[in-house]
């Protein structure tokens with residue numbers, strides 16, 4: 001079992017005027033990676049930031065933090081090279097946004113980044129499955145992409161369980177409405193990379209929330225390995 005529990009705060013929920021400082025604060029609170037939400041106002045009805053911001057953030061936080069780019073954009077092909085040059089580590093694109101996932105996976109790898117493949121709530125897991133052996137991470141959205149602070153969709157958990165049963169060593173990420181109240185469902189289903197925005201960043205004690213999320217996921221991983 002190659003995967004481990006990792007917690008990635010979504011910095012969209014932080015004070016965007018102090019993004020560099022917030023990233024450093026989250027890493028200091030025990031985050032395993034940072035989840036950066038890129039929205040283009042077209043694929044989703046919201047706008048955030050692009051590669052110039054990522055480049056500045058990289059300079060501000062140094063070489064270590066792992067940047068997981070959640071690309072909620074209509075033409076993901078367009079930003080592969082700029083994001084790699086800006087210091088992104090993983091490029092997670094939506095299967096709904098491209099007609100040629102195979103080519104995009106290849107381009108991302110050639111740019112030196114890891115590959116993540118995301119599905120929106122309305123997309124079946126069968127559409128992701130053919131690519132699962134070529135990617136580093138599958139992202140199952142647990143809200144409709146576009147905004148932080150939405151309600152967790154528990155009915156996405158069968159997708160996670162199915163992926164875990166079919167691809168036992170794949171990194172599986174959940175994103176949207178995940179926090180102390182919903183983490184058990186995600187962990188039991190088999191998710192190991194946990195994005196949490198408002199629950200972590202809005203907390204008075206982000207360190208404790210990150211630690212709790214990681215413990216719940218690590219225990220579920222341990223239990224699964226004993227049951228095998």
Ligand SMILES: O=C(CO)[C@@H](O)[C@H](O)COP(=O)(O)O
Nearest residue numbers: 145146148149176177197198
């Ligand atoms: O991609 C998205 C939303 O589209 C997420 O990454 C959210 O920003 C996570 O925030 P919370 O739902 O945890 O508050």
Ligand SMILES: [Fe+2]
Nearest residue numbers: 010037070175
């Ligand atoms: Fe996200």
